[in-house]
Amino acid sequence: MTAALVHAALSDARIYTAPMNATRTPAAEPLRPLRWIGGTDGCLELIDQTLLPGELRWIACRDLPTLFDAIRRLAVRGAPAIGVSAAYGVVLGLGRGWEKPTRDWPPRVAEVCDYLAGSRPTAVNLFWALDRMRRRADALRGHSLDEAREALLAEAHVIRDEDAAMCRAIGRFGMELIPDGGGVLTHCNAGALATSEYGTALALMYAAHEAGRRFRAYVDETRPLLQGARLTAWELMQAGIETTLICDSVAAQVMREGRVQLVVTGADRIAANGDVANKIGTYGVAVLARAHGVPFCVAAPSSTFDLSIPDGSRIPIEQRDPDEIRAGFGRRTAPADVACYSPAFDVTPAEYITALITERGVIRPVTAENIRRMLV
Numbered sequence: 001m002t003a004a005l006v007h008a009a010l011s012d013a014r015i016y017t018a019p020m021n022a023t024r025t026p027a028a029e030p031l032r033p034l035r036w037i038g039g040t041d042g043c044l045e046l047i048d049q050t051l052l053p054g055e056l057r058w059i060a061c062r063d064l065p066t067l068f069d070a071i072r073r074l075a076v077r078g079a080p081a082i083g084v085s086a087a088y089g090v091v092l093g094l095g096r097g098w099e100k101p102t103r104d105w106p107p108r109v110a111e112v113c114d115y116l117a118g119s120r121p122t123a124v125n126l127f128w129a130l131d132r133m134r135r136r137a138d139a140l141r142g143h144s145l146d147e148a149r150e151a152l153l154a155e156a157h158v159i160r161d162e163d164a165a166m167c168r169a170i171g172r173f174g175m176e177l178i179p180d181g182g183g184v185l186t187h188c189n190a191g192a193l194a195t196s197e198y199g200t201a202l203a204l205m206y207a208a209h210e211a212g213r214r215f216r217a218y219v220d221e222t223r224p225l226l227q228g229a230r231l232t233a234w235e236l237m238q239a240g241i242e243t244t245l246i247c248d249s250v251a252a253q254v255m256r257e258g259r260v261q262l263v264v265t266g267a268d269r270i271a272a273n274g275d276v277a278n279k280i281g282t283y284g285v286a287v288l289a290r291a292h293g294v295p296f297c298v299a300a301p302s303s304t305f306d307l308s309i310p311d312g313s314r315i316p317i318e319q320r321d322p323d324e325i326r327a328g329f330g331r332r333t334a335p336a337d338v339a340c341y342s343p344a345f346d347v348t349p350a351e352y353i354t355a356l357i358t359e360r361g362v363i364r365p366v367t368a369e370n371i372r373r374m375l376v
Helices: 003-012 064-072 079-093 106-117 124-139 145-177 201-210 227-238 248-256 282-292 368-375
Strands: 034-037 043-047 058-061 183-186 216-220 242-246 262-265 269-271 276-279 296-299 345-348 355-358 361-363
Touching: 034 079, 034 145, 043 079, 058 064, 058 079, 064 079, 064 106, 079 106, 079 124, 079 145, 106 124, 124 145, 145 201, 145 262, 145 296, 145 355, 145 361, 183 201, 183 248, 201 227, 201 262, 201 296, 216 227, 216 248, 227 242, 242 248, 248 282, 262 282, 276 282, 282 296, 282 345, 355 368, 361 368
Parallel strands: 183 216, 183 262, 216 242, 262 296, 296 355
Antiparallel strands: 034 043, 043 058, 269 276, 276 345, 355 361
């Protein structure tokens, strides 16, 4: 499928299904980067993604400071996974290390949500999940603490399960855009490691691969923290998908050589008009895709949309520690006192985005009207 045919496919249909004669490969056990262990006094376990691909280690989060630190230092990352983790964090905040009153527990929920909201400012799923837990807590006023904890843990489980189902649906809607025999470029990591399981941008690849479609994934490093090299390449190879790692600066070259027929990324927040905040460098890839006539698509669940802000200029952009550039992974590569500008995200204008792929369908063209029609 050429880039032109991908454009045509996006124009002609909203819902994409696997061909009836597709040969399916056996489904492997899905990769899940987080899990809740035990009951209301249990803990949240997270894969420490800062150690991948060299080491697969789980972090046991038994209290709020441990979870806050895991989110802040990117041990858990990706907007959906951060949101799910925060939902479980509300349960942690009503558990160990806290003197439990019998009835006056609602103020503690508000305190916990405010605390976790300060961990990262850009990923809207964090705030969406915390707001949902606040509303559930409000509905439980008058109940005992034990009853509230049971109900809030059940709500966190539902948020996790809904996220997994949304990722699967995104894959079903978008899989037909994966060019049989062609190439797909992705930036950063929007796979299972960034969600409850399966992923958003990578969900298209997983669904197409399971349907027997052959293609090659091109993964750029995603500097400065190398989420593409460390996480996406590892994840895709675990799934048996043909994968080629490239430097960020090679994206234009592989497009010019005709190796790439589709670009797909995830998102951390999408404004009402379709502007997308995603990992720094995404905007540059979108500009390159436009210059080379390659469709640029974004895959994200409805929880990533923030219809309260009109456009991307209102999205808060997190600034990272300058030493992530000057001394990445502990090795000094620049003068210790050189000034750095290190935004974690950039904003891609809606006009550069061919389509938004959600669990409800494909939005094209990307306009405020079409977004509201799909989501509201």
